[in-house]
Amino acid sequence: MIELNDVSKVYSNGVKGLDDVNLKINKGEFVSIVGLSGAGKSTLLRSINRLIDISSGDIKIDEKSITSASEKQLRLIRRDIGMIFQSFNLVKRSSVLRNVLSGRVAYNNTLRTLLNLFPQKDVDLALKALERVNILDKAYTRSSELSGGQQQRVSIARTLAQEAKIILADEPTASLDPVTTKQVMDDLKKINTEDDVTVIINLHFVDLAKEYSTRIVGLQAGKVVFDGTPEEATPEVFEEIYGRSLKEDELLGEENL
Amino acid sequence: MMDTKLNGPLPAKPSRWPFYFFLIGLFAIVLISAIYIGANPLTFIQNSDNMVDLFVRMFPPAWSYIATTTPAMLETIRMALLGTTIGMIFSIPIMFLCARNIFGLRWLVELSRIGLNILRTIPDLLLAAIFAAILGFSPLAGIVALSIFSIGIIAKLSFEAIENIDNGPLESMTAVGANKLQWIAFGVVPQILPHFVSYVLYTFEINIRAAAILGLVGAGGIGVFYDRALGFFAYDQVLALILYTLVVVIIIDLISLKIREKLL
Amino acid sequence: MSQRDQLKKARARKRGKIALILIGLIAIYVWAISGIEFRGIQETAGPVTKNILKGFISPDWSYVYSPDGEDLIRGLLETLAIAIAGIFLSIILAVPVGLWAAKNLSKSFITSQSGKGVLSFFRTLPDIILALLFIKVVGPGAFAGMLALGIGAMGMLGKLYAEEVEAMDPGPVESIAAVGGNKLQQLAFGVIPQVLPGFISATLYRFEINMRSAATLGLIGAGGVGTALIFAIQGRSWDRVGIILIGIVVVVLIVDLLSSALRKKIT
Ligand SMILES: Nc1ncnc2c1ncn2[C@@H]1O[C@H](COP(=O)(O)OP(=O)(O)OP(=O)(O)O)[C@@H](O)[C@H]1O
Ligand SMILES: [Mg+2]
Numbered sequence: 195m196i197e198l199n200d201v202s203k204v205y206s207n208g209v210k211g212l213d214d215v216n217l218k219i220n221k222g223e224f225v226s227i228v229g230l231s232g233a234g235k236s237t238l239l240r241s242i243n244r245l246i247d248i249s250s251g252d253i254k255i256d257e258k259s260i261t262s263a264s265e266k267q268l269r270l271i272r273r274d275i276g277m278i279f280q281s282f283n284l285v286k287r288s289s290v291l292r293n294v295l296s297g298r299v300a301y302n303n304t305l306r307t308l309l310n311l312f313p314q315k316d317v318d319l320a321l322k323a324l325e326r327v328n329i330l331d332k333a334y335t336r337s338s339e340l341s342g343g344q345q346q347r348v349s350i351a352r353t354l355a356q357e358a359k360i361i362l363a364d365e366p367t368a369s370l371d372p373v374t375t376k377q378v379m380d381d382l383k384k385i386n387t388e389d390d391v392t393v394i395i396n397l398h399f400v401d402l403a404k405e406y407s408t409r410i411v412g413l414q415a416g417k418v419v420f421d422g423t424p425e426e427a428t429p430e431v432f433e434e435i436y437g438r439s440l441k442e443d444e445l446l447g448e449e450n451l
Numbered sequence: 452m453m454d455t456k457l458n459g460p461l462p463a464k465p466s467r468w469p470f471y472f473f474l475i476g477l478f479a480i481v482l483i484s485a486i487y488i489g490a491n492p493l494t495f496i497q498n499s500d501n502m503v504d505l506f507v508r509m510f511p512p513a514w515s516y517i518a519t520t521t522p523a524m525l526e527t528i529r530m531a532l533l534g535t536t537i538g539m540i541f542s543i544p545i546m547f548l549c550a551r552n553i554f555g556l557r558w559l560v561e562l563s564r565i566g567l568n569i570l571r572t573i574p575d576l577l578l579a580a581i582f583a584a585i586l587g588f589s590p591l592a593g594i595v596a597l598s599i600f601s602i603g604i605i606a607k608l609s610f611e612a613i614e615n616i617d618n619g620p621l622e623s624m625t626a627v628g629a630n631k632l633q634w635i636a637f638g639v640v641p642q643i644l645p646h647f648v649s650y651v652l653y654t655f656e657i658n659i660r661a662a663a664i665l666g667l668v669g670a671g672g673i674g675v676f677y678d679r680a681l682g683f684f685a686y687d688q689v690l691a692l693i694l695y696t697l698v699v700v701i702i703i704d705l706i707s708l709k710i711r712e713k714l715l
Numbered sequence: 716m717s718q719r720d721q722l723k724k725a726r727a728r729k730r731g732k733i734a735l736i737l738i739g740l741i742a743i744y745v746w747a748i749s750g751i752e753f754r755g756i757q758e759t760a761g762p763v764t765k766n767i768l769k770g771f772i773s774p775d776w777s778y779v780y781s782p783d784g785e786d787l788i789r790g791l792l793e794t795l796a797i798a799i800a801g802i803f804l805s806i807i808l809a810v811p812v813g814l815w816a817a818k819n820l821s822k823s824f825i826t827s828q829s830g831k832g833v834l835s836f837f838r839t840l841p842d843i844i845l846a847l848l849f850i851k852v853v854g855p856g857a858f859a860g861m862l863a864l865g866i867g868a869m870g871m872l873g874k875l876y877a878e879e880v881e882a883m884d885p886g887p888v889e890s891i892a893a894v895g896g897n898k899l900q901q902l903a904f905g906v907i908p909q910v911l912p913g914f915i916s917a918t919l920y921r922f923e924i925n926m927r928s929a930a931t932l933g934l935i936g937a938g939g940v941g942t943a944l945i946f947a948i949q950g951r952s953w954d955r956v957g958i959i960l961i962g963i964v965v966v967v968l969i970v971d972l973l974s975s976a977l978r979k980k981i982t
Contacts, residue, residue: 243893245889245892245893265897268895269895269896269897270895271895272892272893272894272895273894273895275893276893276894277890277893277894279886279889279890281886282886283884283886283887283889283890284887284890285887285904285905285908285909286909287908287909287911287912288904288908292904296890296891296894296896296904297894299891299894299895299896299900299904300894300895300896300897300900304897304899304900307900307903307904308899308900308903315455318455319455321455321457321461322454322455322456322457325457325458325459330457330459330461330462331459331462332462333461333462334462334463334464334465349890352890352894356894480799481799481800481803483796484795484796484797484799484800484803485796485800485803485861487792487793487796488793488796488797488800488856488857488858488860488861488938489856489857489858490800490857490858490861491858494853494858495852495853495858495862498852498853498854499852501851501852501853502852505848505851505852525750526750526751526752528747529746529747529748529750529751530751532743532744532747533747533748533751536744568968568971569964569968571971572927572963572964572967572968572971573927573960573963573964574927574928574930574931575931576843576931576934577930577931577934577941577944577960577963580934580944580945580948581767581948581956581960584763584767584948585760585763585764585767586756586757586760587756587757587760589752589753590751590752591751591753591756594751660839660841663841664841664843664844667843667847667934667935668934668935668945677844677847681847681851684851689848693840693844696839697836697839697840700839701839
């Protein structure tokens, strides 16, 4: 369970990224976060694994505060949280397998990982993860030789190999075409239902949010302005979140699929 | 824990051995080199008291030596200035000869390039040692050495800049029926002039550093005093010289950088 | 003021500026030329030049290889060995200092700035001066030369390394942090693979410079082919000077060609 209590984030330039956010996300939920550009979606996501330090409030992951965790505790908490980025953030010159294996670094002692001596069990896990996202045949390929969609599936495989209990995905499909977008979303949904992994995802397209999630959170200027099921998220609600009616480019549009 | 049994076949794993062989080979070369020159860390450790002694005797630096050596420092700057200037003058024809997009004569271009590349292999101090033998121990030897050394840098950088210029102005010069010299003067020169001046200044920065040591082989400048101070084991004077050179180099770098920023 | 007047004024100002620059340049050159003490060229200049040129045309081939004792091949090999061992030492020193000086790896500006300070200090120290100092520590010879190159090249290499790290994509590093990797693991999995080609290319570039530097070290007693050269010059055996110079040119040229081909392949 993820708990955010009175969380605020003020950036050094005075911008309020998050403003008194309270959220409780249960295990196995598929939560979409929607909102205008600059609403604080990335800030929220990156606060959960403390890639950003929040200014006030507290964030708890399974009853443990990540806000006050020591360096060592923080690494252990992060080990259980997978993250997927819009720009994939793979090391492009490394092989696909090495990128997936990098999800296991926190399970092994540092020297071993530096020498690239992962236990066979970790390698098996990584290969299985690649098979689950259908790119096992690319295991020894350089990541730079993969298409965008394939690269994003490598990052999903990394979270699988990591045996993450929570996946944070920051606009994972924003640089993908509609067909690949669907494949990536399906992969995430599969992991969510099959492995009971909590997924929190920032989405630009509201129809994707409605189709895949069990819960939608609307952000506006760092504040939670909507929190409910996809059914409750009517066009009027989105109009409120976005401060206007939806524009073409905020819908992926069925005809594109 | 997830079940890790694979359903499909595993892709072939590329062999790591070529990479390991490469690493081992590289390491062997380094090791052989170290042994060949008798590089022994122990010698270094055993002599570390020499090093400590050297450091201790460097302090405090002999500040008074700065006044003594100022004429030589000025001579160093003069040498660098004149060497760079003469090198610059000779670079002008050479860089046009070396650029592929100026003269159509393929063999001439390639020949000039080979010549320039050979010139660039000879280090400044070697040139200085040879010219000191020819011309006698004097700043003149240093100036000649620096001139030749400068050609290698200025001509190389400049001909590469010439090859990267925009073709548009060249075509319009051809279109108005200009001859080769007019073509160069109006089409090429305006485009590369700022780069050229910048390279000359950059070479001047390098030459100041070079000129400071030419004295070690008798080619004038402050280097003569390094030789003298080290010969007398006057390490406090050596440190004063090092710091003095450092300050002059930094000041000249700063001035040159300012001008270069203005140019580009 | 009319437009024409303004134009005129601007032109006059520009002319004034050019005149000022010209006057400044002339003053500098007058200062430079008048200050050079011209002691005249020694009388032997003509014959010596002739002899050196003759040495190039008919070099002392017998010096290339002699089964016992000093020959050109051994001198050149020693030069190569100094350059190789020296670059190895510089890599070991420059990697940590380069990482220290990269501003995107350290939290505070002061940390990276102090690293940069260390690097620029070593960059301004000429290799030859370092060699002279190391001769005082370990005695004359190739070892002193290698130490000098190792320390001397560190400044430039470290700076190039730091620039490479500063230009990298922070994303992969962040993703290693996000899975719970510690600082060393972030370095090994996020930073190093990204910057490796750049590091190798910078190292090769510096190796080309090392070859030239190593060829001069012998002039002041720090090993390599320069030793033979300075003896040949002092002994006025110009045919030997000729063959030594040819040897240096050939070896440096080969190293340059190999290195630039490799660099092109990497990037
Ligand atoms: N490092 C930072 N320093 C200062 N301000 C920042 C920083 N990062 C984000 N902000 C500001 O905080 C606010 C929220 O940013 P955030 O990146 O969370 O928005 P977002 O909802 O993810 O937007 P987008 O859809 O464009 O990704 C914005 O106004 C942004 O300008
Ligand atoms: Mg965002």
